[in-house]
Amino acid sequence: MIKKANLEWLKLVEVFSYLIILPLIIFYLVSYKYFFILHKSYYFVVALFLIQASLSYMYSFSALARKRFKELPTAKHQDVPKTTFIVSAYLPNEISVIEDTLSNILEKIERPKAGIEVILAYNEPHMEPIELKLRELAYKWPELILANAYGSRSKSENLNYALDIASGEMIALFDADHLVSSDSLWRAWRWLDEGYDVVQGRCKIRNGSRSPISALVKVEFEAMYGISHDAKSKLFDSTLFGGSNGYWKASVIKKIRFDIDKLTEDIDSTLRALLAGFRIVHDRSIVSTELAPTTLSGLWFQRKRWAQGWFQCSFKYQLPVLKSKYLNIFQKFMWTTLLTWRVFYDLFSHFIFPIVFAFWWYKREIIFPMNSFIWFALIFTFFSGPFEAIVAFKNSVSPRAPVLRYLYYSVSTFFYTMFKNTIQVVAIRDELLHTREWVISARKK
Amino acid sequence: MDKRTLEARIRQLYAIDKNALDVYTDLVENSEDKSIKDRLSQIAEDEKRHIKLSERMLDLLKND
Numbered sequence: 001m002i003k004k005a006n007l008e009w010l011k012l013v014e015v016f017s018y019l020i021i022l023p024l025i026i027f028y029l030v031s032y033k034y035f036f037i038l039h040k041s042y043y044f045v046v047a048l049f050l051i052q053a054s055l056s057y058m059y060s061f062s063a064l065a066r067k068r069f070k071e072l073p074t075a076k077h078q079d080v081p082k083t084t085f086i087v088s089a090y091l092p093n094e095i096s097v098i099e100d101t102l103s104n105i106l107e108k109i110e111r112p113k114a115g116i117e118v119i120l121a122y123n124e125p126h127m128e129p130i131e132l133k134l135r136e137l138a139y140k141w142p143e144l145i146l147a148n149a150y151g152s153r154s155k156s157e158n159l160n161y162a163l164d165i166a167s168g169e170m171i172a173l174f175d176a177d178h179l180v181s182s183d184s185l186w187r188a189w190r191w192l193d194e195g196y197d198v199v200q201g202r203c204k205i206r207n208g209s210r211s212p213i214s215a216l217v218k219v220e221f222e223a224m225y226g227i228s229h230d231a232k233s234k235l236f237d238s239t240l241f242g243g244s245n246g247y248w249k250a251s252v253i254k255k256i257r258f259d260i261d262k263l264t265e266d267i268d269s270t271l272r273a274l275l276a277g278f279r280i281v282h283d284r285s286i287v288s289t290e291l292a293p294t295t296l297s298g299l300w301f302q303r304k305r306w307a308q309g310w311f312q313c314s315f316k317y318q319l320p321v322l323k324s325k326y327l328n329i330f331q332k333f334m335w336t337t338l339l340t341w342r343v344f345y346d347l348f349s350h351f352i353f354p355i356v357f358a359f360w361w362y363k364r365e366i367i368f369p370m371n372s373f374i375w376f377a378l379i380f381t382f383f384s385g386p387f388e389a390i391v392a393f394k395n396s397v398s399p400r401a402p403v404l405r406y407l408y409y410s411v412s413t414f415f416y417t418m419f420k421n422t423i424q425v426v427a428i429r430d431e432l433l434h435t436r437e438w439v440i441s442a443r444k445k
Numbered sequence: 446m447d448k449r450t451l452e453a454r455i456r457q458l459y460a461i462d463k464n465a466l467d468v469y470t471d472l473v474e475n476s477e478d479k480s481i482k483d484r485l486s487q488i489a490e491d492e493k494r495h496i497k498l499s500e501r502m503l504d505l506l507k508n509d
Contacts, residue, residue: 115449117456142453147460150467165460167503 005297008426015425019350020357027358038358042369045352046377052345053384055337059231060384060391069187069283075194080112080185084119084168084250088158089176091124097177097291099133105174106141108182112189114169119145121162123152156258156265163254171253175244179206180288187286188247197252197278198270200229201245201286208401210294212408216416217292217299218401219409223388226284226395233282236334238327240270241280245288252278263436264309271317274335277326287397303420307427308436314339346424385413452506459499466492 031038085105089098098120105118118141120134138144149161159173170189174180180201188199202225208218225242233239241248243266252273262268270280293299321327321335360366370378389410393403409416430436446454469489476482 115453117453119460138457142450142457145457145460148464150464151471165456165463167456 008297008300011426011429012422015422015429019347019425020354023351023354024357024361027354028361031358031362035362038355038362041351042355042359043373045348045355046374048345048349049352049381050377052349053381056384056388058235059228060388062235063227063231063391063395069190071190072194075190078193079114080189081169082114082117082167083112083170083172083185084117084166085109085172085174086119086121086159086162086166087174087176087178088155088162089120089122090155091122092129094176095130099130099137101174101176101178102134102137102144104179106137106144109180110182110185112185115143116185117143117145117166117168119147119162119165121147121149121158123149123154123158154260154265156260156262159258159265160260163257166250166254169250171248171250173244173246173248173253174288175290177291178203178244178288179290180245181286184245184247184286184288187283191281191283192247192249195279196281197249198241198273198280199247199286200239200241200280200282201247201288202226202229202282202284202397203242203245204287204289204397205292206289207291207294208405210292213296213299214292214294215401215405216409216412219389219392219406220416221292222392222396222401223409225282226392227388229282230284230395232334233280236331237279237281238274238331238334239280239282240338241266241273244290245286247286262309262312263305264313267309267313268316271313271321271335274327275317275320275324284395284397300423303423304427304430307420307424308431310339311343311424311428311431314343342424343428346421347428349421350425382414385417386410389413448506448509452503455499455502455506459496459503462492462495462499466496 027038027041087098087101087105091098102118102120105116109116134146138146145165147162147165149158152158152161163171170185170192172180172184172188184201188201191199203221204225205214205218205221208215229239229242243264246266253269256269256273256276256278258265259268259272273280293302318336318339321339322332324332327335356368359369389406392409393400393406466489469485469492473482473485473489476485
């Protein structure tokens, strides 16, 4: 049997042959008769890079100031209600982190008058190494409910099981490795009180110093939550629920629930909620820390699952988004950039390589076809990453990563983006061939 | 014991009973011996009764 990692290498070879070698041969043959096709294709792909970089600049500029809470006349000024925390865990993989996560909520969270409830939703019937500790914890804290979702095979099933038990009016969802800040509940509730249905908080990486991979992901998360989600919320008044550190009105999440067939159940629930007319806001002042993958293979499998899940959603929701009566034209634009555009961009941006290689082959020498437009596009695109890193640094909250780590991200961003684009393509290949595997991210303290 | 702690404790037990019901239901479905199946069904029914009583108790505490 082929090992999982070897299989992924084979998939990479397969994808490269479709996206690089085959197009290279086609471009080369076509250029002999119709050189203008090669020429136009080159400008087409460069234009794709320009559009993508423009989106990045747009988000970076608009995230320079954060979306501050501004009380609306719709605010009811109700006290924070009883809140249910649902912590979803894959045991035994997440055994080493789960106790800290639960203790952090139970001991540190600022409790509303109406109290809290913490549900640990897990699907492994045997958790010997920590069973006793968890039972002791549940004995000490009556608010802690150990909910074993018998027969569950996925995170979505765990979550749905916990939703049936939850009794709070606000439901906060967390993965097993999240340490949420103590002031999160009142910060989240003020948005729900004035009419939003979901609040997504900011997720920070706390093991950035563990490896070069986690260092990269740490800054990436600062950009993702400090810029991208925040800017979307500010510019378009729409954003996504990212699976963790999300606060829902209980009535809404109990209606939406989680689709057990989706690899990114959070994005699927986001889109079903938006299409049903519910509203999501991002507040980067609600902070929770989590653990990033520390190895390349861990990162590969995590991102492939995300990419495949996004692709499933792109396929399913692009048309409903365009037809939705609840989304305005700007929100439809934003969601199109996240759904169809990202698939289109990831597939076609790779063509820059076969086009340039075909040009070299045709000319029989290695020369770069440059003019003032291409120079502009090159500089504009290359600087979008470092600019994003600068804004991410400006927007980051304590404890800040060292400046050197932002520099490291700036230097690596082009290659990292290409790496992620490649993962997207492999994920698309897997989805089209109905290969769905859930490789659980290992979480270690 | 104050009311909130009592409610929280009942919720803990409610989750345990729900899990027990799921396990017993599964065992009933998968056991072939009729007498064992009957006994397991009785326990499952008992778990259902526990769950209903817990729900009633929670309603009572809520409306109290």
